[in-house]
Amino acid sequence: MNFQFDEDQDLLRDAAQKLLGDKATLEAAHKHMDKASDYDKELWSTMAENGWQGIAIPEEFGGAGMSYLDLSVLAEELGYHYAHTPFSASIFGAAEAIIVAGSSEQKSTLLPKIANGETIGTLAVFEQSGRHDYAGITTKAVGGKLSGIKLPVSDGLCADIAIVAAQADKGLSLYVVDLTQAGVERAELRTMELTRKQATLTLNNAQGELLGEEGQGEALLDNILNRTAILTAFEQLGGAQRCLDMAKDYSLERYCFGRQIGSYQAIKHRIADMYVKVEMARSNCYFGAWALTSSEADIPEAAAVSRIAVCDAYSFAAQENIQIHGGIGFTWDANPHLFLKRMKMQEFSLGSANLWKEKLYKALANKAA
Amino acid sequence: MDFNDSPTEAKFRAEVVEWLDANATKRDPDDTSALSMFSERESPEMIEECKGWQRTKADAGWACITWPKTFGGRGGTLMENIIFSQEEAKYLTPPNIFMIGLGMAGPTIATHGTEEQKQQWLPSMLRGDVVWCQLFSEPAAGSDLAGLRTKAVKDGDDWIINGQKVWTSGAHYSRWGILVTRSDFDVPKHKGLTYFVIDMESEGVEVRPIKQITGGANFNEVFLTDVRIPDANRLDREGNGWAVSLTTLMNERMSIGGGMGMGADMLIGELNRLAETCYIDGVLGKDSAAVRQKISEYYSRMKSMELTVNRTLSALSKGGMPGSESSIIKVAMGILLQEIAAFAMELQGGAGFEFGEDSTYGGGMWQELYLGIPAIRIAGGADEIQRNIIGERVLGLPTEARVDKGIPFKDIPNG
Numbered sequence: 001m002n003f004q005f006d007e008d009q010d011l012l013r014d015a016a017q018k019l020l021g022d023k024a025t026l027e028a029a030h031k032h033m034d035k036a037s038d039y040d041k042e043l044w045s046t047m048a049e050n051g052w053q054g055i056a057i058p059e060e061f062g063g064a065g066m067s068y069l070d071l072s073v074l075a076e077e078l079g080y081h082y083a084h085t086p087f088s089a090s091i092f093g094a095a096e097a098i099i100v101a102g103s104s105e106q107k108s109t110l111l112p113k114i115a116n117g118e119t120i121g122t123l124a125v126f127e128q129s130g131r132h133d134y135a136g137i138t139t140k141a142v143g144g145k146l147s148g149i150k151l152p153v154s155d156g157l158c159a160d161i162a163i164v165a166a167q168a169d170k171g172l173s174l175y176v177v178d179l180t181q182a183g184v185e186r187a188e189l190r191t192m193e194l195t196r197k198q199a200t201l202t203l204n205n206a207q208g209e210l211l212g213e214e215g216q217g218e219a220l221l222d223n224i225l226n227r228t229a230i231l232t233a234f235e236q237l238g239g240a241q242r243c244l245d246m247a248k249d250y251s252l253e254r255y256c257f258g259r260q261i262g263s264y265q266a267i268k269h270r271i272a273d274m275y276v277k278v279e280m281a282r283s284n285c286y287f288g289a290w291a292l293t294s295s296e297a298d299i300p301e302a303a304a305v306s307r308i309a310v311c312d313a314y315s316f317a318a319q320e321n322i323q324i325h326g327g328i329g330f331t332w333d334a335n336p337h338l339f340l341k342r343m344k345m346q347e348f349s350l351g352s353a354n355l356w357k358e359k360l361y362k363a364l365a366n367k368a369a
Numbered sequence: 370m371d372f373n374d375s376p377t378e379a380k381f382r383a384e385v386v387e388w389l390d391a392n393a394t395k396r397d398p399d400d401t402s403a404l405s406m407f408s409e410r411e412s413p414e415m416i417e418e419c420k421g422w423q424r425t426k427a428d429a430g431w432a433c434i435t436w437p438k439t440f441g442g443r444g445g446t447l448m449e450n451i452i453f454s455q456e457e458a459k460y461l462t463p464p465n466i467f468m469i470g471l472g473m474a475g476p477t478i479a480t481h482g483t484e485e486q487k488q489q490w491l492p493s494m495l496r497g498d499v500v501w502c503q504l505f506s507e508p509a510a511g512s513d514l515a516g517l518r519t520k521a522v523k524d525g526d527d528w529i530i531n532g533q534k535v536w537t538s539g540a541h542y543s544r545w546g547i548l549v550t551r552s553d554f555d556v557p558k559h560k561g562l563t564y565f566v567i568d569m570e571s572e573g574v575e576v577r578p579i580k581q582i583t584g585g586a587n588f589n590e591v592f593l594t595d596v597r598i599p600d601a602n603r604l605d606r607e608g609n610g611w612a613v614s615l616t617t618l619m620n621e622r623m624s625i626g627g628g629m630g631m632g633a634d635m636l637i638g639e640l641n642r643l644a645e646t647c648y649i650d651g652v653l654g655k656d657s658a659a660v661r662q663k664i665s666e667y668y669s670r671m672k673s674m675e676l677t678v679n680r681t682l683s684a685l686s687k688g689g690m691p692g693s694e695s696s697i698i699k700v701a702m703g704i705l706l707q708e709i710a711a712f713a714m715e716l717q718g719g720a721g722f723e724f725g726e727d728s729t730y731g732g733g734m735w736q737e738l739y740l741g742i743p744a745i746r747i748a749g750g751a752d753e754i755q756r757n758i759i760g761e762r763v764l765g766l767p768t769e770a771r772v773d774k775g776i777p778f779k780d781i782p783n784g
Binding site for chain 2: 290
């Protein structure tokens, strides 16, 4: 038994920290918030040159064929450094959907371009109702033509393809949809997170290509969303760790009544609590990464506990980071609010912790039965 | 990263299971007696039973898996130790009354003792022939342990000890104790301490039970009146008692934290049973989203606990002493168990405060747990002390402003 990343993965982390430390600064994120552009294109290309997008995609489909543990390391660093690229939508979402549900032909056609960053994919599963259960999906598929409205779609403005869930004759099904076709309209959907643009996709008899068997959408989505959740949990973990580090650094910098504020127990204990929650969440995330790599049967439970723990840790860390910064933390020009908003985006785009608690309850009942 | 056993570990586990099957009875998974804490004072029969099980393990080489063979250990790895504990927990075995000896006194003697001292105390400790207790806290020195005032005065080849210790678990059945005293009142508080091993049968040692909020009496006050301890029982040098105590405390956090990862499935299983039985305003517990989500949250947090213990041990098995990181397990565990017990009682509605045999649900285990938990949050460094440790030693935040710093102990205000 070994519950840690190995030395090669530590080296990968060092390299990722260095690259992102140079390229993905919070100053750049601030500037980006006011821009209409979708994402940091320069960073996206650099990542592709380093083979990050394809790190866990099998070699036969154009990836590096490394493991999900390696991808998890990158995910955590992307979250820590607040990268604003469509990495999670394309890699944790679309690529996983294709890996889980795609035919070998679809994998051969789609994955190499996702792996080299040329194609950006995303998931377009949920709709206006905000429901994360499948009964909330009303988009129709008739003879491979899809009609309906999908929102919020992460990075939906810049994505080239989307994995769309729609109701077909035999029930819920998944489709690959080319977003550049005439039957697709996209509009920006305003959310509180301004660096990771969301979109509303309006499908009007858009051509879709079936992904997986018709009518198998629920089972496929359960699996895909569990996998997306585990990888996203690492991104959230990185964000939570960053909030902890920011709060700690500020508490050493800022003086009050003649002392560093970090010397007061009211602050010190709060930061200690942040650390405890982050470390607890880290353990559950590691469980997720391991399940994804080596133990398929544990994925439903591991995804849920990763998600529950990390939503709690990130929410606490992001909120308390602002509190510890005091007034400056409430200003637009300071950094803490970036993470508060990213935290909420990541929480709600995959369903709130309550949803995952319900999923865990069911997963445990299945395990017992 | 691999949560599964390696082939060598799997072989070791199979060996453990084979031996346990032959020497112990498997526990009914629904049996909750393992959760019982701080209820009845330990009887002599129970102590003998505990000693018997430890002896059986020692004879077969399973006691103290990580200790060197010279002291009767197995010379095994931390991972093997985890495997043994995981498997042993599935069997009906007597409570572990050896934790203070094996988990705290043993490692301290191994670190600071002379060869002679190790030979004298470690083998009998390992075999369970003698039980050990810890004489650290005092009425005026709990969180501020280094403020202790039990006095040690050199007298020829002996030391004469006077003072009072408190919260001494198992003093009433222990033969040996680890004792920290003040041998110099004229230097700052951390510098004047000296650490001893004390024979609890010495003249002048008086043990009195403390009745706890649970109604039981598992802890004691120990009064020390002109107790003579030979200088040969001093651990490390005179005045270095704080460093020795820190070794004990590090190991204490580790063994309290490490021992608490168990029982997750059992606790959650019990919560589910309540949710299938109890009603809230006419709705069965499990049909309420609030109830289901709470159970899931607690499961997730218990899982974090178990995995964090494993992660810490994984790091340790690559070398190094237990670090301050174990504080996080202790901080998270106490409050979690308190919340779970309170939630379980809440599920029971009006029956929630029934006690003992009169309890409608769970034979009173939840109420017992609820009343016992405050001890977990206070013992071995209160939650607040652990947060200071995390803040200062792990995260590097400034230390507390200390008004007693650098002042001779005798001049520090007290009351």
